[in-house]
Amino acid sequence: MFYAGYRRLLYAPLSREIHSLRTRSGDLPEGFKFFPEFLSISEQRILLSAALSKLDSTETKQARKQRRDFITNHPREHRTIEDIFLPDAYYSFQEGHYDGVIRHYREMHLSSWPVDQNPGLSFILARLQRLYPTSNTQTHLLHLSSVGEILGHVDNIEASGTWILGVSLGAARVLRMESTSHPEDFFEVLLPSGSVYLQMDSVRYDYNHSVLKAGDFLGREIKAGQRVSIMVRDRKEVPTFNS
Numbered sequence: 001m002f003y004a005g006y007r008r009l010l011y012a013p014l015s016r017e018i019h020s021l022r023t024r025s026g027d028l029p030e031g032f033k034f035f036p037e038f039l040s041i042s043e044q045r046i047l048l049s050a051a052l053s054k055l056d057s058t059e060t061k062q063a064r065k066q067r068r069d070f071i072t073n074h075p076r077e078h079r080t081i082e083d084i085f086l087p088d089a090y091y092s093f094q095e096g097h098y099d100g101v102i103r104h105y106r107e108m109h110l111s112s113w114p115v116d117q118n119p120g121l122s123f124i125l126a127r128l129q130r131l132y133p134t135s136n137t138q139t140h141l142l143h144l145s146s147v148g149e150i151l152g153h154v155d156n157i158e159a160s161g162t163w164i165l166g167v168s169l170g171a172a173r174v175l176r177m178e179s180t181s182h183p184e185d186f187f188e189v190l191l192p193s194g195s196v197y198l199q200m201d202s203v204r205y206d207y208n209h210s211v212l213k214a215g216d217f218l219g220r221e222i223k224a225g226q227r228v229s230i231m232v233r234d235r236k237e238v239p240t241f242n243s
Contacts, residue, residue, distance in 0.1 A: 020190040022218055028187060031203030032177065035131075039167070039194035043124045044081050048169040050118045051141050051228050052084070058108050059092050066090060081193045082170055085226040093145045104148035110139040131198060132232065133163050140231040144211070146171075146224040152178060152208035160233035163200040167232075169193055171225025174212045177203065190217055193227075 020036060028034065039047065056064055067090050078084050093104050115122045129135075138160065144150070155164060166175075168191040175197065179185035189197065191211075199209070214224035 020192075022188040028189075029203055031200040032187075033198040033200075034189055035196045036192060037194060038127075038196040039124070041081070041194070043120070043127075044169055044194045045078070045084065046118055046120050047124055047167070047230070048081060048084055048228055050114055050121055051169065051230060052143070053114060053117075054110060055106055055108055055141055055143055055228075058106075063090075063092055082225050085170060088145045088147075088226065091143070091145070093143075093148070101151050101153045102142070102144075102148070103151070104145040105142060107140065107142045110141055128165075128167065128196070128232070131165060131196065132234075133198075133200065134161075134234045136235045137232050138235055140233070142229045142231060144173075144227050144229070146226055147213065148226075149213045150209075150211040152176070152210040154180065154205065154208055155233070157205065158236065161236045162204055163198060163234055164204055165196065165198045165232040166191075167230040168195050168227060169230070170227035171214070172222055173214070173227060174217050174222060176210045176212055177207045178210075180206055180208055188212075188217070190220075190222070 056067065067086055070086055070090055076083060091106060093106055096103055097105065113121060113125060115125070142150075170193055172190055172192045174188050175191050176188045177186060177199070191197065199207070211229075214222045216222065
């Protein structure tokens with residue numbers, strides 16, 4: 001069953017600007033929806049600060065102290081979203097994921113958001129939830145370093161269900177979606193900070209997705225920088241059997 005308001009959001013105007021989309025056919029497949037400016041700058045700041053706080057809480061006391069000391073000794077104005085990040089050296093990035101798909105990253109599975117410590121966060125989360133096709137979800141935070149990347153893969157079909165929603169915060173990167181059976185069938189979307197995409201059904205199961213390193217995209221330079229992806233997936237339904 002669709003969440004209330006989902007159909008209206010699903011068919012909201014989508015990006016077709018030449019600088020943000022490259023595809024062989026000229027159209028996005030039916031199972032992919034893109035909302036390039038879903039979050040305002042203030043909403044991005046709140047959500048990114050909350051995500052980084054949760055990620056930081058998983059690291060050692062020494063690492064957290066080093067970050068506090070840096071902030072004390074290097075006060076900065078957060079003029080852009082990227083300014084919220086500290087230099088790469090102040091985060092404990094892992095070089096490679098156990099399955100070899102993600103490089104230079106840190107991550108966590110999120111059980112709850114610190115809504116009490118972040119005024120406005122509950123409103124932002126409610127806006128995002130109206131995009132969810134179903135309500136039984138799980139959330140994953142993924143922080144890529146300035147040189148981090150995600151190689152092409154299909155998410156474990158045993159670990160989640162039929163849809164994946166991604167929120168981009170920080171440096172823009174290119175998302176590449178490539179058919180697993182016909183590699184010539186692909187599309188690429190530039191994911192700016194504050195954008196949201198939703199992949200469902202055949203696009204979830206039959207396309208490899210990757211997040212490319214910084215580089216050139218349709219004549220535009222994509223500068224290196226850190227980013228946090230908030231990945232929301234539906235939980236896979238477990239069949240029940242009557243005794």
